[in-house]
Amino acid sequence: MATDTEAEKSLEIHPMDQFLVKPVLGDGPLMWYSFSNTAMWMGITLLGIIIFLIVGTRNRAYVPDRFQMVVELIYGFVRNMVQDVAGRDALPYFPYIMTAFMFVIFSNVLGLIPMSFTPTSHIAVTATLALVVFISVTVIGFVKHGLGFLGLFWISSAPLPLRPVLAVIEIMSYFVRPISHSIRLAGNMMAGHAMIKVFAAFAGVMGIGSFVPIIAISAVYGLELLVAFIQAYVFTILTCVYLKDALHPQH
Amino acid sequence: MEGDLNTMGALIGAGLACTGMGGAAIGVGHVAGNYLAGALRNPSAAQSQTAMLFIGIAFAEAFGIFSFLVALLLMFAL
Numbered sequence A: 001m002a003t004d005t006e007a008e009k010s011l012e013i014h015p016m017d018q019f020l021v022k023p024v025l026g027d028g029p030l031m032w033y034s035f036s037n038t039a040m041w042m043g044i045t046l047l048g049i050i051i052f053l054i055v056g057t058r059n060r061a062y063v064p065d066r067f068q069m070v071v072e073l074i075y076g077f078v079r080n081m082v083q084d085v086a087g088r089d090a091l092p093y094f095p096y097i098m099t100a101f102m103f104v105i106f107s108n109v110l111g112l113i114p115m116s117f118t119p120t121s122h123i124a125v126t127a128t129l130a131l132v133v134f135i136s137v138t139v140i141g142f143v144k145h146g147l148g149f150l151g152l153f154w155i156s157s158a159p160l161p162l163r164p165v166l167a168v169i170e171i172m173s174y175f176v177r178p179i180s181h182s183i184r185l186a187g188n189m190m191a192g193h194a195m196i197k198v199f200a201a202f203a204g205v206m207g208i209g210s211f212v213p214i215i216a217i218s219a220v221y222g223l224e225l226l227v228a229f230i231q232a233y234v235f236t237i238l239t240c241v242y243l244k245d246a247l248h249p250q251h
Numbered sequence B: 001m002e003g004d005l006n007t008m009g010a011l012i013g014a015g016l017a018c019t020g021m022g023g024a025a026i027g028v029g030h031v032a033g034n035y036l037a038g039a040l041r042n043p044s045a046a047q048s049q050t051a052m053l054f055i056g057i058a059f060a061e062a063f064g065i066f067s068f069l070v071a072l073l074l075m076f077a078l
Helices: A002-011 A037-056 A066-086 A088-110 A123-152 A160-247 B005-017 B020-041 B043-077
Strands: none
Touching: A037 A066, A037 A088, A066 A088, A066 A160, A066 B043, A088 A123, A088 A160, A123 A160, A160 B043, B005 B043, B020 B043
């Protein structure tokens, strides 16, 4: 039966194939110098951000047009977030946080285009972003407060016998931060894309009844758009929380 | 179907590790539900606490992420 072979073929779509890192040109082995699809999509992300921000602020007007309004909205949103969560003295670090937010949100949303690739679904990419935050926050803490930064782990408001136990827990949770910070973003992106692919495989096998998975894909796609924004927001707000800990280590 | 016993054990373990995500789901639901309960009692204070909502969700989610991490380690690093 023809339908059976078609069904078997459609099941051969592996849901994780879309995350394969491969060279864009040719199918040779992936070397350190080869231009991979991750690099290409990160470049497209950067290009998108540059075009978005430059075109949005080209005709600066007191009464902004729609495009400028969106750019100002995002700028004000991130700035308010830094100020509210991390305090006014965190504003010198606002440019980096804005950069990270724009990069994460653009690569999340661009990854939702069918047949595209999401750099933030790879732990290598998000771990780099999270490690930059982790290392720079630690350095900022030690530069600003010296050894007083270690007061972050020694909770002076707790009863004295409890403090060493809490110190162990605090140190563990401090070093676990880059792991949860990076895998949260990568895991959310990967799980959503894999789920859409699994539903697409259902649509391939079900024949005439395939409108059910297609409706489900549309709904999941809307959910994924929401998740793309929320995860960029969560990534940025956690950066602000960590920065607040470095700037004000006293609880 | 071929493979060795170690791979089978690792894959079963990876599947079992994913049950930890249920705990994260309970935690996230608890945070969001309590936020909603508080927001409906005092809607004027709700807007200022959305950042805390997302921070709470992120921290509750972290432990589900660790179970996912264990699953990934079992599948790819063993």
